[in-house]
Amino acid sequence: MKYLRILILIAVCSPASAAELLRHAFIFRPAPLTVRDTDTIVRKRSISVGVNYGSDAMFFGRVGPITYPYFSADVVYNFKSGFFAYGSALRLIGYNTSVDEVDLGGGYLYHPTRQFSGAVSYNRFIFNKEERIIESATSNDVNWKNSYDWGPVKSTVTLDYLFGKSSDFFMTVTHSKYFETKGNIFDDKDYLSFNPGFSFIVGTQNFVQRYSVDHQERLAAINIYKFGSGQSTGFNNGRLNVLNYSFKIPIAYNRPHYTFELAYKYSIPVNVEGALENKHESFINASFFYIFY
Known part of the structure; x- marks a missing residue:
């Protein structure tokens, strides 16, 4: 289980996440894997690949006016030093486009003590000309994530600064509890793990106004864009506010390499x-990850 630690930390180090990040949490946005961070990370050179399904695309506690289920594919290269690089491609279900978004990025993982771990990363989002999903209002993210395992609960604070057509700051706080089955499921090399958690997001939401400006015709056509005194320019989207509360219940089946x-x-x-x-x-997400050494 220890050698999965690098893959796991990468999976949760970015927005998304947020996002949790369901959408958008780095390249493994729909359902980040989680394991105990109380053991020492084993520094190994590895390549991990993943495929993901999400029932809707969420971006820092916000979704677009249309439900966008999606598939994504991810590749991560981990260096022994703790640095990593990744690439991801996302396709929305129900549209003719082959790729709706490509993400590129990299960063560094650190684990100074058994209880404390973290990661810092940069992420670049590239969208096709349709720019359907709400996160298309921005294109860059600088992310800093730190976690501390208290024993009864693990606390994580993630800071994100996003910039592009709009600029926003977010802080995501998560409290979770990891546990796993003691017995084997099918043989002595597999087990089930659980990591229920509660999260809240504080931040600005200039990206909402930017998205509405870019998609006025589409939003008006479905009766969502607000005109007159209620139009989006009347709101102070640059003010820090609590944006979202969420509860998540993940269950994972684990084997040595996937x-x-x-x-x-x-x-x-x-x-x-x-x-x-x-x-x-409500969101449903499914993810499969395989790691090569």
């Missing part, structure tokens, strides 16, 4: 401003 995870997430958006009328929503 992990399959299924996760349910319930999202409660708050302080919704601008053109997007978000509501409480």
